[in-house]
Amino acid sequence: MSIPLHQLRAGVIGTGFIGPVHIEALKRLGVQVTAICGSTKSARACADQWGIPEVYGDYDYRAMFASPNVDVVHITSPNKVHVEQSLAALAAGKHVVCEKPLGMTAKETARVVAVVKRRGAPVFAVNYMCRFFPAVLQMRALVQRGELGQIIHVQGHFFQDWLLHATDYNWRLLASEGGQLRAVGDIGTHWIDAVSFILGTRAEAVFAHLETFHKTRYRPRGEVRTFAKVVPKTMLPYRVDTEDFGSVLLKFGRAKHGYVNGTHANAAISQVAAGWKCSLALGIYGTKGSVRWDLQQPNEIHVGRRDEPNQVLQRATAGFSEDVAGYTDYPGGHPEGFPDSHKMHYRAVYQHIASGRKTPVLFATAADGHHEVKLCEAILKSSRAKRWVRA
Ligand SMILES: NC(=O)c1ccc[n+]([C@@H]2O[C@H](COP(=O)([O-])OP(=O)(O)OC[C@H]3O[C@@H](n4cnc5c(N)ncnc54)[C@H](O)[C@@H]3O)[C@@H](O)[C@H]2O)c1
Structure with a gap:
């Protein structure tokens, strides 16, 4: 009970x-x-x-x-x-x-x-x-019910600009504090996890190119809270050992539902993309149709068809299916976003605990988190060796 x-x-x-x-x-x-x-x-x-x-x-x-x-x-x-x-x-x-x-x-x-x-x-x-944005759950339902047909390829980006200037500082810039991969490890793994969740299978191999634009940056003495602005005149120079941006090709495995098998994806990841604050954008392209979404407009998805009109489907309206309804609390036209995705995620985890593990595990497990770290290591290796690497 x-x-x-x-x-x-x-x-x-x-x-x-x-x-x-x-x-x-x-x-x-x-x-x-x-x-x-x-x-x-x-x-x-x-x-x-x-x-x-x-x-x-x-x-x-x-x-x-x-x-x-x-x-x-x-x-x-x-x-x-x-x-x-x-x-x-x-x-x-x-x-x-x-x-x-x-x-x-x-x-x-x-x-x-x-x-x-x-x-x-x-x-x-x-x-x-990000799994718990209703739009992401709806895209997952479209893929896993075969409404897009066989999935051919996936494309997208995760762009931010809060580390654009050489004087922007955060502990994530130091490999010793955040890990060897920064843009890909910090935000790219959100993109990869969301796509894996939608497709119903993990990425198995990667080919990547990583770049550090600011080889030297400037930091203040002491710590800076994430996204906080600091005064440049107190800055000290340091060599940067993490990437500002990267391009990643991914090969996904076979999904149980049968609509994904060896699907190819490409993602651009950047924390120095002026104007983009938090744009996790992805498009899934299948033999019957496609679907696109951007976290910066989290309440709608764009469905594309070759021989019928395209559609814009909105959260909490008829275009979103019944099984997504449990992950949204407000009616259509009342936007939900980043804080709500956290709320829906924790609700799913706490309901799982409260029910004695009877509810489905839609959340990312330790094994999922471990796989993301393995992918990061494969991405770094690929960028250095300039070849495909299996995770
Ligand atoms: N899921 C998301 O969307 C999301 C968004 C932002 C950050 N994050 C993750 O959250 C974590 C924190 O990021 P942040 O942006 O809040 O960083 P932050 O620097 O703003 O905050 C980190 C906090 O941890 C505290 N801290 C430092 N060392 C500690 C220790 N040894 N034990 C306990 N607390 C310690 C600091 O005092 C600070 O309060 C990171 O792992 C980051 O990847 C996730």
């Missing part, structure tokens, strides 16, 4: 850009947020803002995991501590929602997969929440 979501209690690690996005979404779902962990000052401020009773400063996540008042841990800290914090949370018997990427290397993320596979292990999700 399912328990109400408000009986589940969350503890959040990290108080930067994305931590409060998790907190807000959980509060909108009626989940209790009982604990926060971060730097002593920011954890206190976050607790005061959101009314969170238990505060764990000095990044002392182990103290938070010892709390009997936390059922689910949300890991929203920088990438380099995801695996260590995930393993400790699982060892403490906590369910986990871990931010992407799951870790820095496939060697370390394999450790999480091994623990999650054990009988009785807690539920583990990686926050590839």
Whole structure:
């Protein structure tokens, strides 16, 4: 029997850009947020803002995991501590929602997969929440019901411009902090995960070309919160060891539903594309029709036909099928977007926990997160060797 979501209690690690996005979404779902962990000052401020009773400063996540008042841990800290914090949370018997990427290397993320596979292990999700935009679920339904026919190819991009200037700084720019791949690891994996989810199968091989436009950048002393603007006169130069943009070809495997087999995809990924703020755009092209979507216009999809008129289908109207209806809360014409995709994702994870794992697993698992890290390693290898590499 399912328990109400408000009986589940969350503890959040990290108080930067994305931590409060998790907190807000959980509060909108009626989940209790009982604990926060971060730097002593920011954890206190976050607790005061959101009314969170238990505060764990000095990044002392182990103290938070010892709390009997936390059922689910949300890991929203920088990438380099995801695996260590995930393993400790699982060892403490906590369910986990871990931010992407799951870790820095496939060697370390394999450790999480091994623990999650054990009988009785807690539920583990990686926050590839783009799966939970109703538009993405609708595109998945179109593909998997054969309404687009055999899928021929997939094309798209993920473009941002917040790292366009040499003076833009964030820990992600340093391979030691964010991982060897930056644009592809940070946002490209959202694109690849969304396409894998829609197609119903994973990418198996890649051919990539990566480029670093700003070989030298300038950083302030101390840390900068994601998307924050800083004053250039306090800057120090440093050599950049991560890519600004990349072009990636992907070969997908065979899907059980029979409409995808060896499908080819190409994606352009950039964090230096002036004017684009957060454009995850993709088009799926089949023998009977195509479908296109851009996260910057999240409420509609464009369906293309050769011999019939094209259509623009809108969320929460007749063009979106019944099975997508459970992932949207507001009527048509009342836009839902980025914060709602987080809410729908956490609802799916918490319902899975509350139902004793009876609901379908649409969310990205530890194995999915691990595969994304393996793909990143294959992409880096391919770019250096200039050949196809299997993941
Ligand atoms: N799913 C998404 O759409 C999405 C969007 C943004 C970020 N992210 C992911 O979320 C994570 C955080 O990104 P952000 O943009 O919020 O970064 P950020 O720099 O704005 O915030 C990071 C937070 O983690 C804290 N922190 C640093 N070291 C820590 C430690 N050892 N233990 C606990 N907390 C620590 C920092 O004090 C800060 O509060 C990254 O892994 C990133 O890839 C995901």
